[in-house]
Amino acid sequence: MTCAIRTENLSKKFKDLAALDGLNLNVPEGAIYALVGPNGAGKTTTIKILMNLVRASSGRAEVLGIESSHLSRQEFTSIGYVSENQEMPSWMTVEYLLEYLKPFYPGWDCALVKELQRQFDLPPRATIRQLSRGMRMKAALTSSLAYRPKLIVMDEPFTGLDAMVRDQLTESLLEQAAGTAVLISSHDLTELESFASHVGYLAHGKLRFSEEMSSLTERFREVEVICEAPPVLPSEWPEAWMCPHTSAAVLRFIESRFDSERTAAEIHRRFPDARNVSFTPMSLRAIFVAFAKTANEAA
Amino acid sequence: MRQVLHIFKKDVRCFRYEILVILAMTALFAFLGAHSQPAVTQYSRGVDELNVLYHLFLPLGWWYLIAAVIHEEALPGHQQFWLTRPYARTSLLGAKLLFIVAFVNLPVLLADCVIISTQGFPASSYLPNLLCRQILFSGLWLLPLVALATVTNKLRQFFTALLTTAVLYFILLYAFGMGTLFYWGRAAWIANSLFILILGTAALVILPLQYAKRRTTLGWGIAICAVVLAMIVPALLPPAAVYGFQLALSKSPTEQSSVHIVLDGTRERTRTSMTDSVRGAAEIDVPLEVTGVPKGAELLSDYVGVTMESADGHRWQDVGRTMLYRTKGLYWLKVHVRDAVFEQQKNNPVTLRTITYLTLLGDRKSSRLEAQAKSATVPGLGLCSALVTRQRDWSIICRSPFRDSSLFALDSFLGSESSDDTLSLPQGGSYSPYLAESGISPLVATFQGSMTVTDPSLKAVNISTEAALGHFRCDFEIHDIHLADHLVQ
Numbered sequence: 001m002t003c004a005i006r007t008e009n010l011s012k013k014f015k016d017l018a019a020l021d022g023l024n025l026n027v028p029e030g031a032i033y034a035l036v037g038p039n040g041a042g043k044t045t046t047i048k049i050l051m052n053l054v055r056a057s058s059g060r061a062e063v064l065g066i067e068s069s070h071l072s073r074q075e076f077t078s079i080g081y082v083s084e085n086q087e088m089p090s091w092m093t094v095e096y097l098l099e100y101l102k103p104f105y106p107g108w109d110c111a112l113v114k115e116l117q118r119q120f121d122l123p124p125r126a127t128i129r130q131l132s133r134g135m136r137m138k139a140a141l142t143s144s145l146a147y148r149p150k151l152i153v154m155d156e157p158f159t160g161l162d163a164m165v166r167d168q169l170t171e172s173l174l175e176q177a178a179g180t181a182v183l184i185s186s187h188d189l190t191e192l193e194s195f196a197s198h199v200g201y202l203a204h205g206k207l208r209f210s211e212e213m214s215s216l217t218e219r220f221r222e223v224e225v226i227c228e229a230p231p232v233l234p235s236e237w238p239e240a241w242m243c244p245h246t247s248a249a250v251l252r253f254i255e256s257r258f259d260s261e262r263t264a265a266e267i268h269r270r271f272p273d274a275r276n277v278s279f280t281p282m283s284l285r286a287i288f289v290a291f292a293k294t295a296n297e298a299a
Numbered sequence: 300m301r302q303v304l305h306i307f308k309k310d311v312r313c314f315r316y317e318i319l320v321i322l323a324m325t326a327l328f329a330f331l332g333a334h335s336q337p338a339v340t341q342y343s344r345g346v347d348e349l350n351v352l353y354h355l356f357l358p359l360g361w362w363y364l365i366a367a368v369i370h371e372e373a374l375p376g377h378q379q380f381w382l383t384r385p386y387a388r389t390s391l392l393g394a395k396l397l398f399i400v401a402f403v404n405l406p407v408l409l410a411d412c413v414i415i416s417t418q419g420f421p422a423s424s425y426l427p428n429l430l431c432r433q434i435l436f437s438g439l440w441l442l443p444l445v446a447l448a449t450v451t452n453k454l455r456q457f458f459t460a461l462l463t464t465a466v467l468y469f470i471l472l473y474a475f476g477m478g479t480l481f482y483w484g485r486a487a488w489i490a491n492s493l494f495i496l497i498l499g500t501a502a503l504v505i506l507p508l509q510y511a512k513r514r515t516t517l518g519w520g521i522a523i524c525a526v527v528l529a530m531i532v533p534a535l536l537p538p539a540a541v542y543g544f545q546l547a548l549s550k551s552p553t554e555q556s557s558v559h560i561v562l563d564g565t566r567e568r569t570r571t572s573m574t575d576s577v578r579g580a581a582e583i584d585v586p587l588e589v590t591g592v593p594k595g596a597e598l599l600s601d602y603v604g605v606t607m608e609s610a611d612g613h614r615w616q617d618v619g620r621t622m623l624y625r626t627k628g629l630y631w632l633k634v635h636v637r638d639a640v641f642e643q644q645k646n647n648p649v650t651l652r653t654i655t656y657l658t659l660l661g662d663r664k665s666s667r668l669e670a671q672a673k674s675a676t677v678p679g680l681g682l683c684s685a686l687v688t689r690q691r692d693w694s695i696i697c698r699s700p701f702r703d704s705s706l707f708a709l710d711s712f713l714g715s716e717s718s719d720d721t722l723s724l725p726q727g728g729s730y731s732p733y734l735a736e737s738g739i740s741p742l743v744a745t746f747q748g749s750m751t752v753t754d755p756s757l758k759a760v761n762i763s764t765e766a767a768l769g770h771f772r773c774d775f776e777i778h779d780i781h782l783a784d785h786l787v788q
Contacts, residue, residue, distance in 0.1 A: 053377035073385040081383035088380050089371070091313055103305055104385045140380075 003062075004029045004151045004181030005050060010059035011205075012045050019045040021205035022059065027183050027198070029150075034192040034213075035185040036284075037202035038292050043185040044085075046202070047155045050183070051081050064151055077105050080144030082137065083155035090129035094122050094139050098146065105147035112176065116142040119172055134165035141169055145176045152177055154184040158191055166191055193284040201288070203295050213284075220287045221258040221279040225251040228273040238266070242294045254282070254290045302387055306394035307401075310368050317364055318402050324360050328353060329410035332740055333417035354739050361403050362444050366457040368398050369448035375515040376452050392510045399441060404433055411741040415700040418742060419674060419682050428701040432735035438499040439491075439737045443525075446502035449509040450518040464526050471530050485601060486545045488731035490533035495737065497532065501525030542602040542656040545730055549770040557591035558598070560655070560775040566629070575633060580618045581641035582787040585651070585777060587623065587630040596661035596768060597625055599707065599725065604654040605634050609647045615640050623655065636782060645783035655773050660707055660725070660765040668695065668760045677762050679706035680727070680745045685760050691753070695760055697746035702736050703729035704745040706764040728767060 005027035012020040020042045027033040035043050048054040049061050052071040061068040066075050092100065094117075102108045117124065120138035128136060137157055144152060152173070158166045166188065173182065174195055186192055192199070193213070200210035209216070223241075225231070231251045233244055244253040251271065255263050260279065267277050282290075311318065331353055372381045372391055381391075411429060412422035422429070444461075451457040502525075505518045566586040576582055592598055600623035608614045618635045625631075634651070636644075666677040670693070674682040681699025695710055707725035726746050736743055746762065 048377055051383050053382055073387045076383060076385040079383065083378070085378050086380050087378045089313075096312075100305075100309055101384065103301070 002029045003027060004031070004064060005033075005183060006060075006062045007046070007050075008060045010046070010049065010061050011057050012042070012049060012054070013057045018205050020049070020056070020059075023202075023205065023207055025200060025207055025210065027181055029181050030179050031198045032182040032184065032196050033198040033200065034189075034196035034284075035183060035200050035202060036187075036189060036192065036288055037185075038295075041202040042205040043202055044155055045205075047083070047153055047183070047185060051079075051153060077107065077147065078150040080147075080149040080152040081154075082140045082144050082152070082157050084137070084157060084159045085155070086140060088128045088136060088140065091127060093125050093127050094131070095124035097128065097139065098143060101143050101146070107147045109146055109148060112148070113142065113146045116145060116172060116176065120168060134161045137161060137165070137169060141172065145172070148176075149180060152180055152182045152184075154182065154186075156186055157184065158186055158188040170195055189285040189288050190283070199284065201291055203291070208291060208295075216287065217281060217284070219256060219258050220282045220290075221255045221263070222282050222286065223253050223255050223263070223267070224276075224278045224280070225267055225271055225274045226276040227251065227271055228275060231271055231273075234270055242290050254287075255279070256290075300390075300393075302390035303393040303397060306372075306386075306391060307397050310371060310394065310398050313371060314364065314368060317367060321360050321364050321402060322406055324357055325406040325410050328357050329413040332410065332414035332742065335742075357739065358440060361441070362457075362461065363454070364402060365399055365441065365444050366448040366451070366454055369395055369445065370452055370454065370457070373452035374449050374509045374513050388510045392506065395445070399445065403441060404437065407436065408433060414741050418698065418700070420700045425700055428734040431733055432701055432741060435495065435733065435735055435737040436739075438495045440739070442502040443498040446505040446509075446518075446522060449505060450515050450522060467526075468530055471534075485728055485730045486538075486541050488729065488733065489541055489544065490536075491737055493533045493536075494529050497525055497529040538602050539604050539654045539656075543772070545601070546656060546770050546772060548732070549730075557593075558657070558771070558773050559590045560623075560630075560773060561588050562586070562777045562780060563588035563629075575620060575622075577618060577620060577635045580635040580637055581645075581782070583634045583636060583641075583782055583785045584787050585632040585634065585780065585785050587632055589630045592659070593661070593768075595663070596659050597765075598623065598630070599658045599660050599728075600624070601656040601658055601770070602654070603632065603656075605632075606652045607634075607636070607644075608650045608652070609644050610649075611647075613644070621653075623657070632777075633787075641782060641786075645786070646781055648779040649782055651777040651780065653774055653776070655775065656770065657773050658728070658770050659768040661768045662766045663763055664765075665761050665763045668762055670758050670760070677708075677746075677764065679764050679766075680704050680708055680762065683746065683762060691751050693748075693750050693752060693760065695746065695748040695762070696744055697762070698742050699745045700741055701743065702731060702734060703727055703743050704764075705729055706766055708746045709763045709765075710746070710748040710750070710760055725765065 003026045005025065007023050007025045010020055010023040010025070011018065023042070023046060025035075025046070035046065037043050045054065049056045050063050050068050052068050055069060063071060064075060064078060071079070089097065098113055098117075102110075116122075120135075120142060122135065122139055122142065123131075126135075128139065131139060141157070157169060161169070170191060184192065184196070196213050198211065199213050199216055201208045227249045230249050231246055233246070233251075237244065240255060240257040242254040242256055244251065246252075257263075258279065263279070264277055267274055372386070372395075373379055408429060411432065415425060416422050447460055448457055451460060501521050505521055508514055508521075509518050563586040565588075589598060603621040603623055605617040605621050606614060607617070615637070618637055621632070621634050623630060623632050632651075632653075664678065666675070666683070668675055668677070668683055668685045670685050670687045674684040677683045677697055680697040681704070683695065683697035686694045686696075697704075697708070704727040707728040709725050726748075735741075
């Protein structure tokens with residue numbers, strides 16, 4: 001599998017604080033990879049290292065086959081970067097920003113720019129500082145899609161945006177960046193679930209899982225077991241069963257390696273008086289919360 | 300090159316109003332310089348007040364523009380949009396330098412041409428000086444500030460760093476006696492060169508480092524070290540070593556074997572004509588007999604350092620400002636001794652040992668300057684004029700473009716003998732090898748004098764110039780003198 005992004009044992013320390021701790025991340029070409037995790041997990045640090053904005057303490061990071069610390073003018077003609085914290089040249093009008101950036105990119109597509117401006121309803125004469133947050137993100141995305149990059153990296157692009165703007169951004173991204181590898185970090189899990197092909201969960205600087213979205217949602221189930229009597233949790237509780245919770249005769253937990261037959265058999269083996277077992281598919285948000293809870297409990 | 304011009308055009312568009320303000324300020328600078336009387340120098344000798352004020356605001360304007368244009372694509376930080384765009388760093392640096400050349404250097408160059416032309420010096424005759432001035436001006440006034448701008452990302456941070464440096468400089472200068480830097484006199488160019496060299500070298504290291512690697516912490520480290528070194532290195536150099544270096548560079552070293560300096564024991568104790576008091580120090584004038592000076596020449600001391608030793612082996616140094624001077628045809632050594640030491644040793648026999656760097660002056664030429672007449676050219680001094688105010692007060696000024704004169708100059712009234720009641724030391728005589736000074740104004744006052752005359756019929760003044768015939772070291776010792784016998788009352 002060819003990867004647009006690959007990291008090996010990537011670590012970053014800020015004095016004594018380890019922001020990243022041996023991160024191994026692979027973003028396949030053409031994938032839309034959602035990097036999720038709680039605040040302070042290391043998502044933004046990862047992206048900044050990938051974009052050569054900060055230096056890693058150790059390990060390797062490759063972007064489009066090039067060591068990220070060696071990314072140069074040539075590589076940046078194929079990389080789009082959009083971030084909520086990016087400082088845009090606030091004095092420029094939207095029109096001038098796009099006009100200014102054009103000569104930097106051999107693959108600049110004027111027709112696409114016009115199309116995106118129309119889609120986003122961007123006011124050409126407004127300066128960047130006059131734009132709302134949502135409009136600024138649209139301008140940033142337009143200026144990053146205009147040259148049809150091979151890779152788009154987005155750091156929390158949806159934060160603080162209303163649902164309509166988020167939809168517009170997502171739609172344009174999917175429409176115009178088909179085949180482009182996208183790495184996107186976001187808290188907006190509902191949004192990501194609708195279009196991400198891969199997902200990675202980062203916590204305390206480590207990647208807890210990284211897989212295709214379909215396989216993730218396939219292997220996670222919310223399990224409800226109704227027993228004859230209030231169940232007693234066995235001392236040897238399976239690691240894959242997360243967040244166990246009992247209420248009267250009902251046991252609830254999250255199965256992270258769901259296989260209908262195997263999981264059912266295991267439940268009946270551990271709880272022989274189980275009279276009803278139900279499995280409910282989980283949203284990405286519910287999976288994320290379960291992981292966060294487990295991590296907090298472990299901590 | 301295409302990207303350089305592209306970024307440059309963007310910056311021009313971004314800072315069009317600031318550029319207009321700076322150009323207007325530079326035009327005003329040219330106007331003030333062209334019409335200022337007397338001329339201005341970096342040493343603020345007789346500078347008119349508006350020009351002084353202006354010499355503060357104009358650099359602030361340049362620095363604002365430099366910081367703003369560098370900060371447009373700031374280097375420290377990781378949120379700037381340009382960092383993830385296909386900028387060639389060399390093009391970015393090139394665009395910024397082009398901007399500075401276009402809107403600071405070039406206007407200053409034009410202003411210089413206007414100022415010197417209006418003041419009577421055709422610019423076409425001074426092309427090498429103009430070039431030298433641009434190099435020194437950039438090395439001192441621009442390049443270090445460009446480097447500072449690359450390690451900051453906000454104007455507030457930039458100006459705070461600048462203000463802190465200025466405050467630190469003045470604290471060091473005055474609180475720790477580093478003002479001695481200004482007493483280097485004709486060798487001050489060495490201190491200035493060191494200052495520019497240290498800051499310029501640091502800037503030339505920081506600029507590529509920041510644009511290629513964005514190592515801001517390292518950049519700050521280099522900048523701080525450079526500022527501290529630039530402040531203390533010139534001040535810590537022993538003057539004797541500086542003049543030794545100056546002598547080594549001199550194009551006209553001379554054999555000192557013919558010149559001998561000894562105590563003039565025959566001269567009666569007298570009240571000397573020149574006083575130069577130093578707070579907390581006793582002023583001693585020792586009569587000297589100087590032989591072997593060629594006819595028509597005279598000696599001028601560049602530097603004299605004195606070590607004194609009493610019979611009991613106690614040793615001490617002079618407190619500075621020691622000089623060898625001539626009045627009424629007689630030579631004197633003026634030494635300052637701390638009051639406490641003087642009180643302790645004044646009646647003891649003392650040995651004086653000197654390190655003496657001297658210059659032999661000669662080839663005297665005189666020029667007559669009519670009062671209130673148009674400026675007249677005095678060879679080597681530039682254009683000179685004599686103004687008489689309130690009937691008796693004469694003010695004489697000579698000005699020249701770009702650099703101080705290498706000649707030594709004295710004024711005296713025609714028809715009257717030099718009045719030795721008020722001794723005047725020759726002015727000028729810069730040893731700088733540069734074709735320009737590093738100040739803001741292109742005009743330098745090469746000679747300034749003022750005097751009050753008793754004879755209102757005097758209508759002209761004589762300006763004499765002498766050239767340095769040779770430089771040499773001529774140390775001497777004086778044994779068994781009593782300091783109390785030579786105290787200036």
